[in-house]
Amino acid sequence: MSIYDQRPWLARYDQGQPHDIEVEFGSVLDMFGACVRRDPGAPIIRYFDGALTRGEVDELSGAFAAGLADAGFAAGERVALFLQNVPQFIIAMLGTWKAGGIAVAVNPMNKERELDLILRDCGAAVLVCLEDLYQDVAAKVIGGSSVKLVVTTSALEYQTRTDDRILGRIGRISCDGTLDMATLMGRYRGQQPPGPALGPDDVAFLTYTSGTTGPPKGAMTTHRNVVFNAQTYRDWIGIGPADVILGVAPLFHITGSIGHVALSLLTGASVVLTYRFDPAVAIETIRDHRVTFTVGSITVFIALMNVPDAARDALATLTKIYSGGAPIPPSTVAAFQNTFGHYIHNIYGLTETTSPSHAVPLGSAAPVDRVSGALSVGVPVYSTIVRIVDEENRDLPPGEIGELVTEGPQVVAGYWNKPEETARALPGGALHTGDVGYMDDRGWFYLVDRKKDQINVGGYKVWPREVEDVLYEHEAVREAAVVGVPDPYRGETVKAYVSLKPGVTATVEELAAHCKQRLAAYKYPRQVEIIDELPKTVTGKILRRELRARARGQAG
Numbered sequence: 001m002s003i004y005d006q007r008p009w010l011a012r013y014d015q016g017q018p019h020d021i022e023v024e025f026g027s028v029l030d031m032f033g034a035c036v037r038r039d040p041g042a043p044i045i046r047y048f049d050g051a052l053t054r055g056e057v058d059e060l061s062g063a064f065a066a067g068l069a070d071a072g073f074a075a076g077e078r079v080a081l082f083l084q085n086v087p088q089f090i091i092a093m094l095g096t097w098k099a100g101g102i103a104v105a106v107n108p109m110n111k112e113r114e115l116d117l118i119l120r121d122c123g124a125a126v127l128v129c130l131e132d133l134y135q136d137v138a139a140k141v142i143g144g145s146s147v148k149l150v151v152t153t154s155a156l157e158y159q160t161r162t163d164d165r166i167l168g169r170i171g172r173i174s175c176d177g178t179l180d181m182a183t184l185m186g187r188y189r190g191q192q193p194p195g196p197a198l199g200p201d202d203v204a205f206l207t208y209t210s211g212t213t214g215p216p217k218g219a220m221t222t223h224r225n226v227v228f229n230a231q232t233y234r235d236w237i238g239i240g241p242a243d244v245i246l247g248v249a250p251l252f253h254i255t256g257s258i259g260h261v262a263l264s265l266l267t268g269a270s271v272v273l274t275y276r277f278d279p280a281v282a283i284e285t286i287r288d289h290r291v292t293f294t295v296g297s298i299t300v301f302i303a304l305m306n307v308p309d310a311a312r313d314a315l316a317t318l319t320k321i322y323s324g325g326a327p328i329p330p331s332t333v334a335a336f337q338n339t340f341g342h343y344i345h346n347i348y349g350l351t352e353t354t355s356p357s358h359a360v361p362l363g364s365a366a367p368v369d370r371v372s373g374a375l376s377v378g379v380p381v382y383s384t385i386v387r388i389v390d391e392e393n394r395d396l397p398p399g400e401i402g403e404l405v406t407e408g409p410q411v412v413a414g415y416w417n418k419p420e421e422t423a424r425a426l427p428g429g430a431l432h433t434g435d436v437g438y439m440d441d442r443g444w445f446y447l448v449d450r451k452k453d454q455i456n457v458g459g460y461k462v463w464p465r466e467v468e469d470v471l472y473e474h475e476a477v478r479e480a481a482v483v484g485v486p487d488p489y490r491g492e493t494v495k496a497y498v499s500l501k502p503g504v505t506a507t508v509e510e511l512a513a514h515c516k517q518r519l520a521a522y523k524y525p526r527q528v529e530i531i532d533e534l535p536k537t538v539t540g541k542i543l544r545r546e547l548r549a550r551a552r553g554q555a556g
């Protein structure tokens with residue numbers, strides 16, 4: 001049965017394209033190989049004032065792979081990438097696949113505790129890491145991990161600027177006991193190891209997400225998942241080799257890996273990287289590189305509007321704009337259009353759907369739900385079936401609210417070494433998203449609530465349990481509960497309610513500092529409130545919902 005038969009309303013959005021699309025390549029390497037053959041001399045990565053061609057990226061990644069193979073790296077082993085948005089991310093990722101491995105993208109904001117958990121869970125054999133991240137974070141954890149080889153690199157490579165407002169703060173650091181990535185690639189220059197042929201079901205990335213319980217889990221994104229959703233971006237938005245992509249999303253997040261990197265490797269559109277997002281730098285970059293497309297969280301677009309003296313035509317070339325990862329207030333879309341003259345299209349998905357499961361067609365304006373005020377997240381993308389189900393997993397008709405359950409070629413294969421978590425979240429391969437919403441009778445989807453406890457801080461996800469665990473490590477804490485509270489810029493921010501052990505004192509500043517030291521910056525509680533007793537059910541379970549209501553009441 002084709003998707004047309006199941007969802008006849010889709011015809012309205014199809015813009016002349018078929019709904020079931022073929023996955024065109026067996027692996028991301030096949031996809032990139034075709035791109036290189038079409039035009040090896042065309043620039044594909046731009047980084048400040050530097051550029052790398054498709055052929056150069058192919059050569060460098062081949063040399064990296066040859067170096068790995070010579071160091072004893074075996075097919076199926078994991079390479080952790082602890083990097084900002086730098087060209088080495090893409091080179092090392094391709095090199096990992098050429099050596100038959102799996103790339104594990106790690107958030108560069110992670111502190112020792114968080115990096116350690118991921119390295120242990122994935123059993124990484126190799127760590128590729130920026131020099132300062134090695135010195136400040138990684139050096140302290142690799143001793144106890146499975147990592148056999150550390151490759152360090154500098155953010156100053158592949159460009160010549162030193163006075164920049166981002167790069168100006170970075171210097172070279174010598175990292176004892178590690179191998180410099182440029183030196184390694186120089187040594188193996190010109191080599192492309194044969195490597196085992198990768199197929200569509202092989203795992204390309206592990207992308208880590210936390211959960212309600214236990215340590216973080218690595219979503220296994222297959223080569224098919226990556227190729228399919230790279231095609232989705234290409235065909236849904238109409239991206240070709242002449243487009244220029246601005247990498248505003250972090251590459252370790254699925255939005256960056258697919259909507260920036262994989263899209264570029266498929267189409268040859270060059271991707272512009274700027275180490276990290278800085279709104280003033282982004283405005284300059286859009287002008288200098290004539291950027292045409294980007295996708296990022298709504299905080300990116302709010303920050304662009306707040307750049308002082310940004311001219312109305314500063315984003316003149318940027319005509320294809322998508323935002324996902326967090327709810328978008330319709331008023332922000334209108335304000336952005338007023339400021340820069342462009343419409344922000346909503347796009348929705350999860351790490352587990354390899355970026356989009358839904359998107360607003362380019363050129364269409366998403367409707368707004370009259371009751372909740374939610375902007376529609378769009379319609380399901382190609383070959384994707386999304387059901388709205390009740391607590392008993394029964395399909396609900398249009399207009400009724402339930403959980404979104406997604407099936408399609410972009411749904412991941414499961415979680416690394418976690419069969420139980422996989423069976424729970426992906427029974428029979430259908431992803432239970434934990435997002436609650438409905439479909440209207442025209443086929444537009446709206447999110448109105450969340451079943452999961454996740455806090456969404458401008459697209460960065462925080463699981464209360466992780467912050468609570470860190471709070472419990474503090475000697476003064478008796479009980480702790482963490483909730484999301486409204487925030488005008490980030491949408492939500494983290495608040496902790498804490499009760500103290502009898503006879504012990506601790507200040508809220510001390511508790512916040514304790515968390516700040518152990519958690520990535522977006523996770524530590526911006527607000528801490530000490531109360532005598534946390535509200536509980538008769539069976540002693542902390543009533544997080546009540547605390548959330550209390551916090552929202554206080555926020556007015």
Ligand code: AMP
Pocket residue numbers: 209254323324325326327328346347348349350351352377433434435447450456459461
């Ligand atoms: P992640 O795994 O970090 O990509 O987070 C996925 C979650 O982000 C989803 O389950 C949603 O709760 C939220 N999300 C993603 N895109 C959107 C969107 N366009 N609007 C509202 N929430 C979104």
